[in-house]
Amino acid sequence: MADTEQIKQLIVSSKRLAAADMAEIKAALPLTKAFFADKLRCYVLHKYMLDPDMELPENFSELTDLSLSRSMRISPELVKEFDLAKSCDGASSAMAKKVLLFMAIQRELGIELPAIESARITSLADLAELAWNEMLTASAWEGKLKA
């Protein structure tokens, strides 16, 4: 019971913190690339229920597995095992988690991430770079960005 309550609290606080990160991105004027990359990193880690101040892997897939392991309360190794049991459309839970994150970023930033490139992201820095490049041509960000 205590465990369930703890998870609930973690979810709520992570959502709140992620929302705050995104609000900072949107409020910054001009929004610099460095600030954006830093805040987007915090946003992703909070969405993933991970503490940005912790020592974390750089690799995006490893971060995704770690996040899944937290939410499922199993080891990251078991997440890989678990992911072998895929859905009938062939998508794994790690894939779904990544895509849901991308969907949220697209919605929040008013951009459309290129599909193939999004599947090749290997780090949060790659993700920030990809999103930034899309923001450069997005009408919602016109005149607000500074390299």
Place this chain on the structure above:
Amino acid sequence: MIQKAADVKLKVLPVLATAEHLYYYEGPCRFGFGEALQPGYDRLANAQKVEQFLTKVKECCSEGIELMEPVYLERTDDWDNHEAMWEKAAGPARECDFAVCMQGIACDDLIMEFAERFKKPIATTPISGFSGTITVATMKARSAEYEAYGFYKWEDLARTMKTLRARKVIQTTRILCITRFGSTTSYSSVDSFNSYEAITSKLGVRFRFLNLHEFFDQLSPAVEGGNPTTPGRKTPDLTDEDLKAAEAITDELIAGAEECAMAREKILPSAIAYVMIRKNMDLKDCCGFTMPCPDACSTRRLNEIGFTACLTHSLNMEQGIPSACEYDVDAVLSQQALIAVSGKRPYMGNTCPIPMENGHLSARFGTTPEQLAKLEALADNENLYMMQHSVAHRRIADPDKNAKYAVRNFAYDQGFGATIRYDFDADAGQKMTFCRFSPDGSKLFIGSGEIVMGGGYEGYNCSQLVYFKVKDQAKTWKAQCLAGNHCTLVYGDYVRELTDLAESLGVEPVVAD
């Protein structure tokens, strides 16, 4: 051009069939939460699946597998299926040898249509989940001619791609056959393929012919008015450049030999023959070679010119080019099969058991009393076999590095006919695999053994041989009797790979073990 087995690539085309939902809805074929049901989700999710699939397929590719740019078969829940998509797929589909498919629910029909349209072997992979059996079973039910594989393990995909590459090697083999009489058999290898038409039809192998006397005429510089056998015709006769190449080969052979029992001028005619055979192979786009022994010998022209084809076979084989004695095209193709599955360099020869009779090992052609006594002293000598011919070479043990060797003559009396001698003694304990197609090409005899010792390193003529032990001499002999005499070997255990290759060619594997 001579396209070696090592140059043959299996072109693998990833075929990516994906579906995208255009609306929010949930039901028996679609379920999830929140944004996973929103338009746009599938676009990103499909990209993830594609990336994972391509990574896995890439991991399965070994040497000789060329992964092509993927073809996308995309549809939405409007169930669209536009001709433009197929027109785009047609080019790569025609070019590929093998299509490895990614599909999920509601995309199986696209993969089946791909197979029906382009008639290429297709495979489903573990990533396709239940679609594997759906697609493969349906394809096989529609026509036995469809080649469809359903892999539930990635390692099976990797293994099959290797097999299909080896099959392509066989199917693209072109053999130069220098012939004197009939083009099918020579007087010493009647166990060779008995119908070239049947072999071409079944295995895709092609045979290109050259008249023996026309070839002999080419071994000297062109004469005014053309060669005696082809007056007035331009023929690829020996040039200064050819002669220089032959001289360089001769000098290199002498310089590198641990012992050379031949004078330079006695080696040179064999080297010239090699250069001219390779020239003809190149002109006729052949990657394999054979010519007769007795039929050629009795013309007396080999004696007149002073060469044998032994050196040609040795130099070809050590470069990964199948090349067999005695007009044995069957042995050429058997070598090619071994090269294709192993990447190694074959040896070939008369192959037979050394039986234990009345407490002694019986002599066979090439054996010496000293060798038999040495074998009799072994604890385990009940299942001995031997392979014997003077076409050993320097790269039997290591395809990239020359071993020590000697050069000795084939003809005792006149001292011509360069042969390379290899010391098989050095490889005692080495596992090896040997094989031979049956004369009708319907079976592939596959044996395996372990080298015991060599013979004839210090000898002349056709006395070079290797002794090896098999698991069961009688069973091996019985199986070999379905194939014939000249077997060909490579080092290492390739029984499984050869079995896979035979099955993929529609040939029955006859495994001695």
